[in-house]
Amino acid sequence: DQQVKQNSPSLSVQEGRISILNCDYTNSMFDYFLWYKKYPAEGPTFLISISSIKDKNEDGRFTVFLNKSAKHLSLHIVPSQPGDSAVYFCAASGTGTYKYIFGTGTRLKVLA
């Protein structure tokens, strides 16, 4: 029973265009969501997070949107750059738990 789902294993986008990565969750107790970027054989790097009291958080080229009623969040990267090519993981956590639950990741390829 996967509580955090990333249904698109891969995504290809042209350089300069928008990349949209999606994530769905099932546990209504989750109230904190994060996106990480990961290169092969390296540890994940934090990108951006959002609390459930917000529906949008922006940091430079990265924006995360949260739709609590749909239990859905998305990461927008604008404009996409070749260096953004990596695997992106979304993660979720809830109040009163130490656990961070991760999705299976989406491999983004930005084409020059």
Next chain:
Amino acid sequence: EADIYQTPRYLVIGTGKKITLECSQTMGHDKMYWYQQDPGMELHLIHYSYGVNSTEKGDLSSESTVSRIRTEHFPLTLESARPSHTSQYLCASRGAGKEKLFFGSGTQLSVL
């Protein structure tokens, strides 16, 4: 930004060997984690510590053990490595409250 270190980065060993994967952080974080990740899969929590001398097993059953004698150090030990232990092992830490996880660079373990 992330002051969390894992050694070795890569390890190739034979079946039956005892190994210890090292993880240290200099941020004074109480909470530390070990995750296991295979390509195309989510990160699975295998161990968690919320402070010195406190450890818990994670969601994914693991034959590894951990110790937390000092705040900054959270080593993982496999008493007898097997090919099924081949994976990437990721150490992480975080501060109090709703905070992001900081990850180390990971250890890529191959058991022959």
